[in-house]
Amino acid sequence: MDAKEVSAPVAGGSFLISETAPGEVFTPEDLNEEQRLVGQTVRDFVEREIVPNLDRLEEKDWTLTRDLLRKLGELGFLGINVPAAYGGAELDQVTSLVVAEELSLGGFSVSYGTHIGIGIGPIAYFGTEAQKRKYLPKMVKGELIGAYALTEPTAGSDAMGIRTRAVLSPDRTHYLLSGTKQFISNAAFADVFNVFAKVDGDKHTCFIVERATAGFTVGDEEHKMGIRSSSTASLFLENAKVPVENVLGEIGQGHKVAFNILNVGRFKLAAGCVGAATHVIREAIGYAKERQQFGKPLAEFGLIKHKLAEMAIRTYVAESMVFRTGGLVEGTLQGLHGDPAESMRALEEYAVECAINKVYGSEVLGFAVDENVQIYGGYGFMEEYPAARAYRDARINRLFEGTNEINRLLTTGMLLRRAQRGRLDLIPAAMAVAREITEPSLSEPVDGPLAEERRLVNMVKKAALFTAGVAVQKYLDQIEHEQEVLAGIADLVIEAFAMESGLLRALRALQRDGAERAAIKIAMIRTYINDAIPRIDATARTVLAAVEEGDTLRTELAGLRRFLRYTPINTVAIRRKIADQLIAHGRYAN
Amino acid sequence: MNIVVCVKQVPDTEAPIRIRPDGSGIDESGLNLVMNYYDEHATEAGLRLKEQFGGSVTLIGVGPERTKEALRTGLAMGADEAILVSDVALLGSDHLGTARVLAAAIKTLPHDLIICGKLSTDDNAAIVGPALAELLGLPQATAIAQLEVDTSGGTVVVHREVEGGVEVLEVPLPALLTVERSLNEPRYPSLPGIMKAKRKEIKTMSLADLGVEVPSVGATAAKSALTRLVPPPKRQAGRMIEEDAEKAVAEIVAFLKNEAKVL
Ligand SMILES: Cc1cc2nc3c(=O)[nH]c(=O)nc-3n(C[C@H](O)[C@H](O)[C@H](O)COP(=O)(O)OP(=O)(O)OC[C@H]3O[C@@H](n4cnc5c(N)ncnc54)[C@H](O)[C@@H]3O)c2cc1C
Numbered sequence: 001m002d003a004k005e006v007s008a009p010v011a012g013g014s015f016l017i018s019e020t021a022p023g024e025v026f027t028p029e030d031l032n033e034e035q036r037l038v039g040q041t042v043r044d045f046v047e048r049e050i051v052p053n054l055d056r057l058e059e060k061d062w063t064l065t066r067d068l069l070r071k072l073g074e075l076g077f078l079g080i081n082v083p084a085a086y087g088g089a090e091l092d093q094v095t096s097l098v099v100a101e102e103l104s105l106g107g108f109s110v111s112y113g114t115h116i117g118i119g120i121g122p123i124a125y126f127g128t129e130a131q132k133r134k135y136l137p138k139m140v141k142g143e144l145i146g147a148y149a150l151t152e153p154t155a156g157s158d159a160m161g162i163r164t165r166a167v168l169s170p171d172r173t174h175y176l177l178s179g180t181k182q183f184i185s186n187a188a189f190a191d192v193f194n195v196f197a198k199v200d201g202d203k204h205t206c207f208i209v210e211r212a213t214a215g216f217t218v219g220d221e222e223h224k225m226g227i228r229s230s231s232t233a234s235l236f237l238e239n240a241k242v243p244v245e246n247v248l249g250e251i252g253q254g255h256k257v258a259f260n261i262l263n264v265g266r267f268k269l270a271a272g273c274v275g276a277a278t279h280v281i282r283e284a285i286g287y288a289k290e291r292q293q294f295g296k297p298l299a300e301f302g303l304i305k306h307k308l309a310e311m312a313i314r315t316y317v318a319e320s321m322v323f324r325t326g327g328l329v330e331g332t333l334q335g336l337h338g339d340p341a342e343s344m345r346a347l348e349e350y351a352v353e354c355a356i357n358k359v360y361g362s363e364v365l366g367f368a369v370d371e372n373v374q375i376y377g378g379y380g381f382m383e384e385y386p387a388a389r390a391y392r393d394a395r396i397n398r399l400f401e402g403t404n405e406i407n408r409l410l411t412t413g414m415l416l417r418r419a420q421r422g423r424l425d426l427i428p429a430a431m432a433v434a435r436e437i438t439e440p441s442l443s444e445p446v447d448g449p450l451a452e453e454r455r456l457v458n459m460v461k462k463a464a465l466f467t468a469g470v471a472v473q474k475y476l477d478q479i480e481h482e483q484e485v486l487a488g489i490a491d492l493v494i495e496a497f498a499m500e501s502g503l504l505r506a507l508r509a510l511q512r513d514g515a516e517r518a519a520i521k522i523a524m525i526r527t528y529i530n531d532a533i534p535r536i537d538a539t540a541r542t543v544l545a546a547v548e549e550g551d552t553l554r555t556e557l558a559g560l561r562r563f564l565r566y567t568p569i570n571t572v573a574i575r576r577k578i579a580d581q582l583i584a585h586g587r588y589a590n
Numbered sequence: 591m592n593i594v595v596c597v598k599q600v601p602d603t604e605a606p607i608r609i610r611p612d613g614s615g616i617d618e619s620g621l622n623l624v625m626n627y628y629d630e631h632a633t634e635a636g637l638r639l640k641e642q643f644g645g646s647v648t649l650i651g652v653g654p655e656r657t658k659e660a661l662r663t664g665l666a667m668g669a670d671e672a673i674l675v676s677d678v679a680l681l682g683s684d685h686l687g688t689a690r691v692l693a694a695a696i697k698t699l700p701h702d703l704i705i706c707g708k709l710s711t712d713d714n715a716a717i718v719g720p721a722l723a724e725l726l727g728l729p730q731a732t733a734i735a736q737l738e739v740d741t742s743g744g745t746v747v748v749h750r751e752v753e754g755g756v757e758v759l760e761v762p763l764p765a766l767l768t769v770e771r772s773l774n775e776p777r778y779p780s781l782p783g784i785m786k787a788k789r790k791e792i793k794t795m796s797l798a799d800l801g802v803e804v805p806s807v808g809a810t811a812a813k814s815a816l817t818r819l820v821p822p823p824k825r826q827a828g829r830m831i832e833e834d835a836e837k838a839v840a841e842i843v844a845f846l847k848n849e850a851k852v853l
Contacts, residue, residue, distance in 0.1 A: 033659060034788045037666060040624065041778050076781025089781045292827070517619060586606050589620065 001092040002335050005032060009332045012349040013415050015497055016461055017429040022507035026094065026327020028319055029509060035098050042077070042102035050105055057108055057229035058389075060221065062189040065111050065229070066145065073142025077103075078116050082124050083338050086136035090337045093267070093347070094326040100268040101322075104275030106393040107229030113272065114185040114230075115139070117265050119146015122194045122206060122257050124340045126249040131208060135192060147190035149181035149209075149235055150258055156183075157406050159258055160204060164197040164237060174241045175199070176215075177207065181235040187218050188231035195237070196254050203252035207242050215240035226392030263347045265401040266354040267329075270322045270361030273397055277315040277368040278588040280390050284308060284372045285582055287387075291377075298375065302572075305579035307371045312582055313524045313575075314364040316590050320501040321360060325353045352414050355407040356494050362397035362404060369394040408490040409483060415493065416472065416479070430469030433462045437559035449510055450503065450522065452566075453529050457500045459563045460536055464492035466563070467540045470556060474547050488543035495536050499529050520590045523578050527571045537564045591645035591739075592700040593636040595669065596692055596722070598626045599653055599660035600712040613818035625660040628707025630776040631769050633664045635737060636705050638774065643739065646670040648699060652680065652691050658792050665787035666779030672790070677797045682809025689721035690807055694800040696726060703746070704766040708733045719768035730766040731759050735773055 007024045031039070049068060050057070056064055072078055080096045082088025103109050120139050123131055123146075138144040155161040164179025177197050184193070193209045193216075209216060219234035249257045285308060288299035298304045332346040347354065369391045373380035380387040398404045419426035448454070468489045475482055502525040509518035537560070544556050582589065601607060602622040610617050625633075636647040649664045649672040651657045661672040675691050683691070696704060704726070706719035716732075723730035735756075736749035746765060750757040751772075761767075779787070797804055805811060831838045846853045 033662060034784050037659075037663060037779060037784050037787075038781065040663075041666075041784070045778055074780070075778050076783075080781065089785065091781070091785075295827075584606065584608070585620075 001032065001035075001094060001330050005030075006330045006334060007327060009334070010328065011418075011424055012328070013352045013418055013424045013426075015353075015500060016415070016464065016493060017425060019458070020500065020504060022504045022511060025324045025501070025504045025508065026330070027505040027508055028323050029505075029512070030323075030327075031094070031098065035095050038095055039098045039102050041075070042099050045072070045075070046103060046105055050108055054106070054229070057106075060188070060229065060231065062231065065108065065231075066142070066189055068108065069112065069115060069145060070142035072112065073140060078120065078142055079136075079140035080116065081337070081340065081343060082120060082136055082140055083340065086124070086132050087140040088124075088136070092333070092337050093329045093343060094323070096268060097271040097322060097326045100271035101275035101278075101319075104272040105279065106276075106389065107227035109272055109276075110185055110227050110230035110396070113265075113268060114148065115142075115146050115190075117268060118148035118194065118261055119186065119190065119192065121261050121264055122148065122248055123192075123208065125260065125344050126206070126257050127208075128245075130245065131248065135208070139192065144191040145186060145189060147184055147186040147193045148261070149184045149193050149195045151183050152180060153182050157403055159196075160255060162196055162198060162204070164195070165201065166197040166199045166205060166207065166242070168199070168244075169241075172244065174243055175207065175247070176239040177209065177237040177242055178239055179237050181237070183222070183232055184235055186231055187233035187235060188221060193235065194248060194257075195235070195242075196258065197237075199251050204254035204258075205251045206248040206254045206257040208246040208248050209237075209240060209242050213240050213242060226389070226395050228392075260344050260348060262402055263351050263354045264344070266358035266407070267325065267347060267350075269397060269401050270318065270325075270354075270357035273361035273365040273394075274315060274319045274322055276390070276394060277311065277318070277365045280365075280368045280372045280387075281308070281311050281315060281582070281588040282586070283386055283390070284311065284368075284375045285586055287379075288375055289583060289586075299579075299583050302576065304375060305576050305583075306572075307375055308582050309527075309575035309578040311368045311371055312578060312588055312590070313528050314367060315588060316505075316521065316524045317498050317502040317528055318357075318361045318364040320505040321353075321357050321498055324501045324504070325350055325357055328353065352411055352418070352493075353497065355402070355411045355414070356490075356497050358401055359404045359407045359411070359490075360494055360498055362394075365394045365397060405487070408487040408494075411490040411493055412468070412486040413480065415468075426465070426468075430465045430472070433465045434469055436462070437466065437562065450507060450526070453499075453503055453526060456529050456533060456566060457496070457503055460492070460499060460533070461496045463536060463540050463560055463563045464489065464496050466556075466559065467492060467543050470544060471547050482546075485543050485546055488539050488546075491539045492536060492543075495532050495539075499525070499532055502528055520578060520581050523574045524590060526569060527574050527578070530566070530569050530571055533564055533566050540564075591639055591643045591702045593639055593645060593647045594696055594699060594701045594704045595629065595632045595636045595647060595649050595664065596704070596706045596718070597629045597633070597649045597651045597657075597660055597664055597672075598707070598710045598712075599623050599651065599657045600626045600710050603627070603711050609819050609821055613820060615816070615819060623656065623659065625663045626707050626710040626712070628709060628711070628769065628771060629660075629664075630667075631771055631773050632705040632707050633667055633669060634774045634776040635767075635769055636703075637668050637777070639703070639737075639739065640670075643741065645702070648673065650675070650692060650695055650699075652676075652683075652688050655794075661792055662787050663779060665790050665792075666784040667777055668783060672792045674792055674794045675796075675800065676794055679797055679804045679808045682812060682815075683807050684812035684814050685715050685717035686721055686813060687807040687811050689718050689725055690811075691797070691800070691802060692718070692722050693725035694802045695795065696722075698800070702764050704728070704764075706766065706768045708768045708770055716768070719766060723766035726766065728764055728766045729761050730768070731761050732768045733770045734767050735770045737767065737769075737773060 076089050079088030080091050084090045166175040166177050191211050195207050195209045199205050215238045217236045222232040291298045329346045373387045376387040379385045418424040471485050506521040506525045509521050602624045608617040647669040649669045651661050652675045709716035731748045734748040735751050738747045744763050745760050
């Protein structure tokens with residue numbers, strides 16, 4: 001994207017403490033002509049090359065998987081963010097979201113995402129000139145396929161606890177790696193593995209390990225619940241001889257490689273979840289229009305309309321968050337895409353948003369695939385119908401790239417750390433809210449379009465800040481031991497980002513396209529916010545009740561009530577309207 | 591070989607079409623507009639010939655400003671240049687009017703071969719290609735499913751699928767062809783192609799630029815006018831007959847005679 005298409009940079013996590021104008025956020029409606037053409041091309045590719053081959057892929061036809069990857073390579077889609085010097089397209093991060101969103105059909109998207117994200121990514125971001133020259137051009141063409149091996153049987157979420165060790169050979173030319181890696185995507189057919197091991201027992205380090213390395217073997221394919229068309233297997237390293245020049249990044253800095261790559265992964269995973277949810281919505285609508293019961297199509301029943309509308313509403317919100325984050329990253333990059341290290345730093349700035357999107361996106365998809373099975377009824381339980389596979393395939397998204405528990409802990413943890421380091425003025429903001437709660441009237445916007453929703457978003461942010469402030473004051477640096485509190489705060493923060501992103505997108509559409517064209521977006525976000533308030537209220541109460549008791553608690557709950565007071569709207573009628581529009585379009589649309 | 595490909599922008603056939611309440615046309619709001627699929631095949635044919643024999647592929651479209659997006663798709667596939675003829679006076683043109691404008695534009699370009707889609711998926715008329723050949727005084731072959739060039743003789747040999755067989759025609763160049771979808775498999779625009787296309791300028795021309803008289807095109811010149819657009823009638827729900835074979839046959843025959851009145 002050109003510098004002129006992006007907004008000014010803002011600090012990561014600052015959505016919580018400042019107001020954002022609709023003109024400042026990036027929305028899917030802001031995609032430029034090339035980005036839309038990229039999306040259309042990937043959509044066509046999926047339709048023509050992947051959909052007809054789903055069954056063969058599901059039977060683990062790795063030759064076909066590699067052929068498809070090579071075709072994507074020929075078209076340039078494996079090198080989206082790779083510099084032109086190594087055969088890449090050097091494109092912006094929003095374009096990579098577009099591609100991730102469109103290429104989101106089950107296991108193949110995991111093969112693809114693994115290759116470009118955690119296969120190519122670490123080398124592009126951390127490789128030496130020689131490593132980049134050696135591997136990237138072939139990986140970008142799909143001639144070499146990449147994988148990433150961090151997890152071990154005894155180290156999953158605790159990625160720093162890996163036991164694989166690397167010992168320098170007496171002649172100092174090689175490291176000898178020994179250990180077992182587990183659940184490694186692309187293992188069956190990858191050529192290049194980014195393997196993490198500890199040097200001298202404690203220096204977490206990443207190595208580039210080629211498949212042909214002596215002492216390196218790939219185990220049997222796992223039998224999985226879903227994404228069966230992707231490969232997952234263990235790796236066994238027995239004094240695997242890896243040349244010293246294959247150390248990726250610095251010795252002892254492997255955690256940097258691991259964490260930064262996870263940011264990118266979360267950023268894109270959320271987009272993939274949105275894409276998968278839109279597929280599912282389309283199937284659900286199609287089925288609901290076809291299937292007749294009691295003499296009419298399912299789509300005419302209120303309860304089915306409710307499901308369809310809710311699937312679309314949550315997808316709309318997730319999509320708004322994902323592209324808003326893409327815009328934030330681009331705002332920091334200001335049109336520069338030639339240096340992967342820069343992109344990585346930009347993504348790191350929005351690590352909180354990436355974790356939020358990962359959790360939210362994967363849970364929206366989880367909801368959508370579940371309701372899809374429900375709409376299919378008993379047929380949804382039968383493997384001949386697509387609903388069952390979509391249901392199984394979606395489940396992985398809440399597990400990898402950091403489980404959702406880990407990402408919730410990280411969301412709050414990273415926000416507090418940013419505050420501590422003075423990179424985010426969270427503490428003054430929380431204190432201001434604590435003062436405001438005792439004042440006779442709350443400051444709130446009262447006029448303009450969607451005034452009530454804007455007021456509520458402000459209030460939710462205040463509720464989140466207030467609750468977080470109370471908890472931090474109580475536990476100080478011991479708060480990391482209060483996981484339930486941290487996760488509760490994360491949920492408040494996630495809801496605040498979700499509501500606000502959907503609202504800003506609707507306001508932006510309203511400004512640009514007028515009330516009629518923005519009507520569905522407005523209907524969706526009004527419904528969403530209306531339903532989110534009681535959820536938020538309950539979460540905040542749980543946290544406060546865990547932290548305080550007696551009169552203090554009662555005072556705090558009274559304050560919370562002031563923030564979250566609202567009058568319910570008729571969401572039944574609004575959802576019907578949204579559903580009717582979906583049914584008319586035959587797909588997710590807004 | 592100088593190849594000109596005509597390109598039209600149409601609603602994505604995947605998207606359900608909504609007709610404006612007054613029946614004056616389709617409701618374009620929120621509609622995904624794409625390059626007519628047949629034109630993708632025409633572009634592909636042009637690109638393959640260029641790869642084989644050298645020369646250039648120029649795309650030409652007639653329509654509002656947004657038509658540039660369809661032209662951009664063709665540029666991203668690899669076409670060299672694109673021209674858009676856009677003019678408010680073109681509003682309400684019939685197919686003949688469009689063909690007149692295309693003819694005027696193509697006359698300004700070197701052309702050995704003009705390739706059009708057999709039809710456009712929005713109105714299925716299949717008129718523009720043949721009319722354009724007439725206006726340019728060129729030989730034509732329509733709905734071709736196979737294409738070979740005989741460079742020595744300066745002709746193209748094409749196959750047309752006709753009832754019960756294949757018709758093989760030899761057409762001298764310059765000529766106009768309209769293509770069937772079975773002719774080829776269009777390539778995907780590549781990522782570098784998309785970025786290169788972004789930097790290419792699409793030349794926009796008005797009727798005045800082409801020296802086309804306004805009364806010869808547009809609504810005034812149209813020999814046909816759209817009276818109204820109506821959606822197809824709603825399909826009636828089917829009726830299941832759950833009897834044993836003998837009774838079922840009897841019931842179906844009765845239905846065909848008495849209700850459907852086809853027997
Ligand atoms: C299909 C598939 C593909 C994969 N691909 C790859 C790959 O290519 N490369 C790779 O390196 N890895 C890969 N993984 C591994 C994946 O990243 C891990 O499975 C994931 O990080 C979780 O680790 P674990 O399975 O050991 O679960 P555990 O860490 O044992 O977690 C079990 C449960 O405990 C929770 N938990 C763990 N720690 C905490 C804590 N501190 N506080 C609260 N709750 C906690 C978790 O959230 C989870 O609910 C893949 C996994 C799968 C299933």
